[in-house]
């Protein structure tokens with residue numbers, strides 16, 4: 001005789017199986033258009049991704065085997081696409097309807113909230129409009145002395161390394177970019193290059209590490225099991241320190257502005273015209289007819305601190321690495337500087353001077369092609385979109401594999417060769433083949449600041 005309890009349990013198990021089957025097969029008609037490595041039951045393809053150092057090689061291997069659009073099973077229920085196909089990239093990146101980030105960005109939210117990098121919909125649109133003027137070259141030019149003093153300190157540190165057989169420049173460059181971004185974004189100095197053990201600097205470093213580690217650990221990914229990991233507690237402490245710091249900078253600048261008369265607002269206490277730091281722009285901005293809240297401002301400042309320092313440090317470090325390994329390129333870069341400034345290289349470059357550094361620009365582009373700072377980034381569809389007669393349904397995760405297309409010989413012949421002059425021929429011809437800053441409406445807002453750094 002079957003009891004009520006047995007019926008109840010059977011109904012629950014049956015419903016769970018139906019739910020599992022539905023979720024597992026969600027969007028299957030779409031995904032079956034694309035090849036991919038065979039998945040294991042339950043784990044899918046996840047067991048392949050054990051460490052951050054192997055991921056690009058694994059992605060490249062599958063791109064070579066399966067082509068520019070590869071399907072992955074990213075867990076028991078989820079699938080995603082890894083895309084380095086030019087036409088598909090153009091479709092996704094140029095679209096004004098495919099603007100939402102993938103779920104991987106949720107890891108950033110405890111620190112960055114929904115700042116520009118992670119926000120969606122109307123909030124993203126409105127904030128992007130407010131923040132864009134901060135990157136006008138006239139604003140950036142005001143900060144040339146900040147870029148200069150930061151890099152002079154870096155050069156002094158590097159001079160101490162001369163004569164050694166090798167030096168890891170990345171940590172040194174990171175402290176330099178942290179100093180620069182802090183002063184340009186918040187208008188305050190943290191002197192990271194003099195003191196890399198301050199609570200703020202330590203917490204930024206810890207968060208950058210934890211964000212990467214979290215995306216590769218099943219225990220840390222899951223909210224229930226995350227407290228079993230030491231990173232959970234380090235993250236909590238670090239975020240407290242970071243939020244407290246940003247909030248106190250915002251509050252004291254807000255009070256300073258309140259105390260100043262209108263005439264004084266543009267001048268600092270020694271009468272020099274004060275630069276309009278990014279924070280000042282946020283404090284003066286309105287959205288829907290109201291000023292931004294403290295939390296909205298903090299989210300944007302923290303987003304710029306995160307997005308602005310690590311990416312730039314990596315691009316600068318790889319550019320220096322390439323220069324160090326190609327002395328002939330190094331002398332061409334130096335000659336270009338001498339042509340512009342003569343033998344006296346201790347001059348402050350203007351925006352117009354930067355336009356004249358054509359070869360240096362090609363060197364940086366080539367370094368960013370070969371060692372793409374943000375090698376992949378994710379989107380998730382929130383409505384159906386058509387691509388070559390196929391409907392991409394809602395809730396599809398698309399990983400844009402910038403590193404993959406940068407190493408595709410169809411667009412970059414002999415892709416393993418460092419050849420800055422290749423940009424003589426290819427610049428602007430295929431805009432979605434060179435995408436270190438992404439492309440389209442959701443591209444990097446800080447792209448122009450990087451030219452100054």
Ligand code: HEM
Nearest residue numbers: 116117307308311312315373374377436437438444445446
């Ligand atoms: C070499 C340096 C840099 C590289 C390679 C880089 C790369 C990128 C990429 C690939 C994206 C798109 C990410 C995505 O779709 O999820 C992005 C977005 C963004 N970047 Fe950068 N970035 C750099 C420097 C900067 C700087 C200096 C800032 C700020 C000062 C900045 C602020 C941002 C912000 C706020 C976004 C989000 C834009 C939006 O979604 O509307 N980046 N960056």
